[in-house]
Amino acid sequence: MPEHFFQLPESFPLESGAELTGGQVAYRTWGQLNAARDNAVWVCHALTANADVLDWWPGLFGPGCFFDPADWFIVCANVLGSCYGSTSPLSPDPATGRPRYQDFPLLTIRDLAGAHEALRQELGLARIHTLMGGSLGGQQALEWAVAQPEAFDHLVVIATNARHSAWGIAFNEAQRLAIEADPTYHANEPGGGDEGLRAARAIALLSYRGYDAYAATQTEAPDDTRLRDYRASTYQRYQGDKLVARFDAYSYVALSRAMDTHHLGRHRGGVPAALAAIRARTLVMGISSDVLFPVSEQRELAQGIAGARYGELESGFGHDGFLLETVQIAQHLERFYVPVLAQ
Ligand SMILES: CC(=O)SCCNC(=O)CCNC(=O)[C@H](O)C(C)(C)COP(=O)(O)OP(=O)(O)OC[C@H]1O[C@@H](n2cnc3c(N)ncnc32)[C@H](O)[C@@H]1OP(=O)(O)O
Numbered sequence: 490m491p492e493h494f495f496q497l498p499e500s501f502p503l504e505s506g507a508e509l510t511g512g513q514v515a516y517r518t519w520g521q522l523n524a525a526r527d528n529a530v531w532v533c534h535a536l537t538a539n540a541d542v543l544d545w546w547p548g549l550f551g552p553g554c555f556f557d558p559a560d561w562f563i564v565c566a567n568v569l570g571s572c573y574g575s576t577s578p579l580s581p582d583p584a585t586g587r588p589r590y591q592d593f594p595l596l597t598i599r600d601l602a603g604a605h606e607a608l609r610q611e612l613g614l615a616r617i618h619t620l621m622g623g624s625l626g627g628q629q630a631l632e633w634a635v636a637q638p639e640a641f642d643h644l645v646v647i648a649t650n651a652r653h654s655a656w657g658i659a660f661n662e663a664q665r666l667a668i669e670a671d672p673t674y675h676a677n678e679p680g681g682g683d684e685g686l687r688a689a690r691a692i693a694l695l696s697y698r699g700y701d702a703y704a705a706t707q708t709e710a711p712d713d714t715r716l717r718d719y720r721a722s723t724y725q726r727y728q729g730d731k732l733v734a735r736f737d738a739y740s741y742v743a744l745s746r747a748m749d750t751h752h753l754g755r756h757r758g759g760v761p762a763a764l765a766a767i768r769a770r771t772l773v774m775g776i777s778s779d780v781l782f783p784v785s786e787q788r789e790l791a792q793g794i795a796g797a798r799y800g801e802l803e804s805g806f807g808h809d810g811f812l813l814e815t816v817q818i819a820q821h822l823e824r825f826y827v828p829v830l831a832q
């Protein structure tokens with residue numbers, strides 16, 4: 490599906506007090522709104538994904554999948570700060586014509602949700618049937634459901650939290666340290682910080698997977714006699730290269746800082762009060778092996794949102810299970826959407 494671009498108001502106020510001028514949001518849609526206009530599903534993507542949900546969430550979105558464009562009007566928008574089409578540190582600043590790189594204004598998860606709320610208004614979607622997201626996308630979805638409680642009939646969040654944890658912030662800081670240690674990052678030019686980004690992705694993967702996932706997929710054969718170039722080593726390097734080929738360090742830092750700011754309860758009387766404001770019928774899913782967003786955080790969410798259901802994915806993939814365990818996610822969705830009286 491072609492990508493569309495929505496121009497934000499000329500001056501878009503950010504939570505920090507700064508203003509984003511000349512901002513835009515890239516988005517894609519699939520399927521058609523039905524006559525009742527009650528079949529819209531809006532997907533919020535994670536840290537390094539983009540608006541092409543049929544590409545990065547295969548098995549869940551697409552023909553023959555749980556969310557089939559034949560039945561649903563699917564919307565996915567790229568978040569502010571990301572390098573996939575929305576305004577980012579690499580976008581020209583209207584005032585100077587030059588990208589802002591490290592001087593890009595601080596974004597919060599609330600800002601990311603606010604920009605997509607402006608797009609929802611522009612698209613005339615008075616009600617969204619389902620708002621869905623995992624990880625950073627789950628943080629955005631929660632933030633949005635708190636801010637606009639009447640807009641969403643259902644909320645589905647996976648492997649996320651109400652407030653970013655000290656553990657998560659520490660992982661993000663370690664990754665930013667790796668990027669800042671790359672002298673090219675400070676050059677403020679395209680490709681700056683690529684070597685740091687490579688290391689940052691390798692650090693991040695340790696939090697996305699876990700001991701068992703590495704043991705299962707990256708252990709040498711019992712009779713292997715090598716003394717270097719272990720599979721786990723080449724895997725880490727390969728994953729770093731793969732991200733550098735499709736992402737940039739300035740966006741990565743902007744979005745990891747946004748993730749750190751996530752706190753549903755900020756200026757709202759605390760997390761319990763914020764969760765209590767959610768009106769959508771909610772399904773929260775946790776992943777048994779997730780060390781970054783542990784199941785305790787998912788249970789806290791489900792306990793705090795009125796009537797929420799909790800489901801757990803049994804997976805050895807760790808946090809990345811939200812992208813990979815689509816069969817189990819679809820099974821939980823099937824049960825969630827069965828009309829209450831038929832259960
Ligand atoms: C064009 C775009 O921008 S698309 C954007 C896609 N990405 C996103 O949307 C972000 C979300 N996605 C992700 O984070 C990831 O894609 C995940 C978590 C869903 C899956 O990660 P993957 O890297 O695909 O899977 P996995 O961890 O199993 O690694 C497989 C890759 O590592 C390679 N690999 C596996 N073991 C090793 C090793 N020991 N040494 C070197 N390479 C290895 C495989 O050959 C494979 O390579 P390929 O991706 O070129 O086919």
Ligand SMILES: N[C@@H](CCO)C(=O)O
Nearest residue numbers: 535536537538624625
């Ligand atoms: N693997 C995810 C980040 C973890 O949520 C991504 O690259 O977007």
